[in-house]
Amino acid sequence: MARYRYPAIPESEVTPRELFAQRRRFLKGTLTRGAALGMVAAAPGLLLSPTSRAWTETLSGQLSGELPSRSLAGEEALTDRKDVTTYNNFYEFGTRKSDPEVYAHKLVTDPWSVSIEGEVGKPGSFALEDILAGQALEERIYRLRCVEAWSMVIPWIGFPLAELLKRHEPTSRARYVVFESIFDPDNLRGQRRSIIEWPYREGLRIDEAMHPLTLLAVGMYGERMPNQNGAPIRLVVPWKYGFKSIKSVVSIRLVEEMPTTSWIDQNPDEYGFYANVNPAVDHPRWSQARERRIGESGRRDTLMFNGYADEVAELYAGMDLNQHF
Known part of the structure; x- marks a missing residue:
């Protein structure tokens, strides 16, 4: 059919x-x-709605001409935008790589708010346009490698998560950050199936969350974030496997104890809390020593921390990364 x-x-x-x-x-x-x-x-x-008006003000200068970027992927070529928007994981829409593009129109992104709760001095629920206010997004394009079972190089538009967290004053008890995605089974067909326990949850240690490479992305390729890639706001943690970079975030909570996450709940033997890209630690069902770059033939060697070891290795000094995978 x-x-x-x-x-x-x-x-x-x-x-x-x-x-x-x-x-x-x-x-x-x-x-x-x-x-x-x-x-x-x-x-x-x-x-224009408030959210659309915010986008008009922040991204209008990005829609033509050469994309300026802070390149954190060396000289590697960008992955074709069509590949990035048509081949991805977003189980809220279904388990096939093509499902997000086909069904993404059902995701309602306007209006959108994000709650910031837990161990913070200034908790609350905030409209997306208020979160974006003052971020000067047109100057913030980060050209980053990203890895799932394959890899891509994507020019993200966003800002460091640390900037948002600092604004809400984490307390001394904030040791971890928990993220939650939208839950809307009426519109998101994948959430009508027991793929995982919905809504999707992920977490970071506070020092990982405060690292300048940890981004909240709201666009890519000079445009607002496509629904199938995690609109309107998503996490990007480029030295970790893709499932850590939670999409369509509606809740951020700072906590004292290490949280469980959706994939740990589903299969703790296969998915650890840290999920650092590590060619020396295989997934139980496949090797992770080599990766497939979308748009290329063949495979290439996987880089430790996805090539960002100089920036992030010190976060894990003294840890056994075979045990803390």
Whole structure:
């Protein structure tokens, strides 16, 4: 049976990218508040929600031209955007690599809020646009390697998680950070199956969470985050396997005790808390000494900490990484 993606939009009705970019720059750079209100009154279809308005202000300069980036992947070429958005794991949509792209339109991302609770001096639930305020995202593109059972090089748009956590004043008892994804089985078909115990949960040690390479990403390739890649806000921890980089985050909680996580609950013999990329430690069902780079033929050697050993190895000084996998 043929499968169709929804909605199907004729090519003739798609706004050219150049015009879309110009509209974004126009909204940001040339309209006064009064003129913008007048424009909305004349064309109600241009009315922007608070979240969309935040994106207009923060990403409008990214939609054309060469992508500036802080390259943390050496001279490696970027993975093609089409591969990144059509081949990924997001079990909330299904277990096949193609499921996220096919069913991602069901994820409702506007409005969106994230709660920050637990061992913090300033807890609360905050709208995404308030979290983004002042982050100057247009200057923050991080070109990073990322690994699941395969690897990619992606230009993420985001900011260090540490900046958000510091804003909410972690207490001296905050030793771990727990993340939780959206739970919406009415719209997310994968959550109607017992793949794992929903909602998806992940965790980091506080020093890992405060490391400058640990990002909250809200876009990639100069655009807002596609639904299938974890919209509207997701974690990126590039020296760990991909399941640690939880998508569509709705809750961040700082705690004193090491938390359990979704995959540890599911299969603790195969999935550890740390999940550091380590070619010397095999998954029980396959070797992790070599990886497949999407877009390349063959395999390449897996790098310790995914190539970020100089930046993060000191976090694990003195630890047996075969035991703490």
